[in-house]
Amino acid sequence: MSCPLRLPNGQEQEQLGAEEGMIYGEYLMLDKILSAQRMQSAQHNKPVHDEHLFIITHQAYELWFKQIIYELDSIRNLFTMNLLEETQTLEILKRLQRVVLILKVLVDQVMILETMTPLDFMEFRGYLRPASGFQSVQFRLLENKLGVRKEHRVKYNQDYNSVFGNDENTKREIEKSETEPALTDLVQRWLERTPGLGLDGFNFWGKYEEAVELLLKNDREDAEKEPTEKIRKYKLKDLEQRKEVYDSIFNPNVHQALVKRGERRFSHKALQGSIMITFYRDEPRFSQPHQILTLLMDIDSLITKWRYNHVLMVQRMIGSTQLGTGGSSGYQYLRSTLSDRYKVFVDLFNLSTFLIPRSYIPPLTDEIRSQLCLRWGVNNITVTNGEGQDSNSQEVHSDKQHE
Ligand code: HEM
Incomplete structure (x- = not known):
């Protein structure tokens, strides 16, 4: 009606x-x-007011996890294409931005649950055992789809699969997320195709290595001229350390050893691509890729912030010695997950180590500049044929893909 x-x-x-x-x-x-919202305390005829908030908060998290996974799957799909159309880069940006905003909400949402006091929590905590966020399937899927690897997890966390018991569907889903390409793998493949890395083209890496050599040589000359012995020694020592750091990216074997130790994740070529994009981010075709790299770091930062806020809340609610309802050491276990091992895009954070002053950045050749430049509009080149009619009108824009 x-x-x-x-x-x-x-x-x-x-x-x-x-x-x-x-x-x-x-x-x-x-x-x-x-x-x-089935309150366990009410089921036991001892309703605790704050359990309602506890349930709603967790459910709200799970709904947002679902949306993040939905976005991540679609972003991974877009990255799967070998030739990423630049129109799709914008779509990737839009969706990454969305994930970032959701994560910001999730980081702040912890505060709402903190309005519950430890005494209130104690009143119903006993009913929860063995339920725990440790068994959140979606949180594990989210981590795996981003690229958290089993071998990088802290020991207790490597066995998280066992908490799903006989739930075969969940186990299969988790296994799939562990084996299919994660976002970090796909981002790396894309970075490896950065235009300008080819040895027979612009050869960015060769030019960058020369620029670093020149920078270190000039800095050494300056340091040796330093009249105060203490400062001179300090500068020379600092220089040695910087040289070692640069050697670690120029020598693929050292790079590989760091990857093996889990200190670096990106392939050598992907690292080159990300450094090149960082240097030339003002070139039109690198500006969106640069924004993508920034958003990927934001995602890592925000998840780390969530972990941190969650750990603080846990300490406030149950202290630092009580076991978790899921059976871990509780606060101590969660604190150990705050390490860089859980940062999927740790290499992007560490890029700053390899930056060089703008004046040393290798200038672009005309050829690579024309590949990276996108001009607006149509440049009408008018050629008149014998009869005085226009025979040609040519559109000028660089449309090479990030391939
Ligand atoms: C009073 C509030 C909370 C307390 C005391 C608490 C406590 C804990 C503890 C002790 C653990 C370690 C595993 C174990 O149980 O042994 C854990 C893990 C976890 N909790 Fe919470 N939690 C709270 C709220 C939340 C909320 C609101 C969420 C949102 C989804 C959440 C999600 C998780 C996740 C995903 C893990 C696994 C983390 C990992 O293994 O890296 N928790 N929680």
Whole structure:
């Protein structure tokens, strides 16, 4: 049945009733969502007010995890293409931006649960055992799809699969997320195709190595001229250390050894691509890739911030010595997950180590500049044929893909 709705301008608008289609609650299946808050304390006839908040908070997290996974899957799909159209780069940017904003909400959401006091929590905590966020399938999927690897997890966390017991579907889903290419793998493949890395083309890496050599040589000359012995020694020592750091990227064997130790994740070529994009980010075709790299770091930062906020909340609620309801050492275990081992894009954070002053950045050749430049509009080159008619109108823009 429909009834008219009076609008401010006096006109009436038909309101649609249930028989015309789905109404709000049906569309959102609110009957399911809003009846899914089963308070254990109430079931035990000792209702605790704050358990309601505890459940709602976790459910809200799980819904947002679902959306993040949905976005990540679609971003991974876009990256899977060998030839990434630049129109799709914008779509990737948009979705990464969305993930970042959701994560910001998730980081702040911890505060709402912190309005519950440890004493309130204690009143119903006993009913939760053995349930724990440790068993959040979606959190593991999210980590795996980003690229957290089993071997990089802390020991207790390497066995997380066992918590899913006989749930074969979940186990299969988790296994799939561990074996299929994660976002970090796909980003690396894309970075490896950065234009300008080819030895027979611009040969960015060769030029960068020469620039670093010149920089270190000039800095050494300056340091040797330093009159104060203490400062001279300090500068020379610092120089030695910087040289060692640069050697670690110029020597593929050293790089590989660091990858093996888990200190570096990116392939050698992907690292080259990310350094090149960072240097030439003002070139139009590198500006979106540069934004993508920034957003990937934001994702890592925000997840680390979430882990940190969660650990602080856990310490506030159960202290630092009580075991978790999931059976871990609780606070101590969670604190150990704050390390760089859980940062999927740790190499992007460490890029700053390899930057050189702008004046040393190898200048672009005309050829590579024309590849990286996108001009707006149409440049009409008019050629008149014998009869005085236009025979050609040429559009000028660089349309080579990031391939
Ligand atoms: C009173 C609030 C909370 C307390 C005391 C708490 C406590 C803990 C503890 C002790 C662990 C370690 C595993 C274990 O149980 O032994 C854990 C893990 C976890 N919790 Fe919470 N938690 C709280 C709220 C939340 C919320 C709101 C979420 C949101 C989804 C959440 C998600 C997780 C996740 C994903 C893990 C696994 C982390 C990892 O293994 O890296 N927790 N929690």
